[in-house]
Amino acid sequence: MKLNRQQWQMIIALLLVAVISTVLLGVANILTRAPIAQAERQALMSALMQVLPEHQNDPVSDTRKITLPGHTQATHFYFSRNQKNDITGIAWQVTAPDGYNGSIHILMAVRPNGSIHAIRITRHKETPGLGDGITKNQPWLDSFADQSLDEQSLGEQSSDKQAASNKQWAVKKDGGDFDQFTGATITPRAVVKAVKKGLEMFTKLKSALLKNNKSEAFEGKHAQ
């Protein structure tokens, strides 16, 4: 097949446009790569700051990747440590797949004894004014604090705290202890379910996750 002059012109013109665009994109990519990484780190940092207890280390880099059964992507666990390098909290992201409008991403932080320190919604598409109360209703978010699964770490808590930790992991409409919102049950239900699942997962992985603890006291307890 022989191409005529006009066809060659078209090919060369398109090729040039594509090549120049690609070069420009490459340059832009190089120039923005570091700032983008920095911005993402900053966003993660501020999110972690809000859920993790006070810490002396840098949780963004104090991280472990574990691929959970049934997941294709690894889950990142972020650790906060006190001055003695003991783990004071572990944060990771859980996903509630059954939100009213798509998945809800939740960052949850748990203390080594298995009680929740704080949770925060990082991404969602719930209805404004109804379901999005999960991000705006601070008392509701705070109601997760200090909660744990029933069989968890009872020995480490005082008896009156024990009573509080026996919350039923469901919204009130389903006979549980967590509030739902006016006009929105599905969203809080999904969040409660996802956080509960996260705690269950933590129970299973607890020894593996805490093994990394550099504190001698803790290592002594858990060393095999």
Place this chain on the structure above:
Amino acid sequence: MHSNTMDANTSSDIQKSDIFANGFWHNNAIFAQLLGMCPLLGVTTSAENGFWMGAATLLVLIGSNLVVSLIRGVIPANVRIPAYITIIAAFVSIVEMVMNAWMHDMYLILGLFIPLIVVNCAILGRAEAFASKNTPMNSLVDALAMGLGFTFALVLLGGVRELLGQGELFGFEIFGADYPDVLMFILPPGAFIALGFILAGVNIINAHIQKRKENKLKKSMLKEEDVLQKTNAIATESQP
């Protein structure tokens, strides 16, 4: 005099102010052409979101109009559309990376709507209808006007929805804490309803402008007739 102004409209050196007025209002992407509805309805839950979406579109429009105008003699007509799309896509990707780097929060809010600027027909429309036929300078003015007009429309709709839906404007409380948020305006149906009312308002304004123009035209025609009669009268008087 009369024939002179007519020529100016059809010849290549169009007045920059005419291009601007045309792009910003008379041929506004939203109000007149009803293009770019997807980002318009999708992101305008607040005035701020509308503003940044508009700004991103404006930047892409400036870049694409300028480049398309610069290469307008070089690209063969048969492959111009793929070439324009490639250029637009490159600018969109650059804007997306820049926003991701330096406006991370807004980047997360606008999300998918930034890459979707590629298929905003208002941009390809300007490349095809204006930039491919006009000088780089005029194309730049056109892009600026079109982009600002688009931004104006987005901020207007976003502002109305934010004000009615949350009692706020650009995040500032306007109606006070007691305002019962009309949620519907934040939800998608509210976008359509608010847009309908805005378009109705634009039509009223345009009708007004039209009327004024006609009145002016009538007046000037009357004056011309007047002058003509007078000159005729003078001519006939001075004839003998």
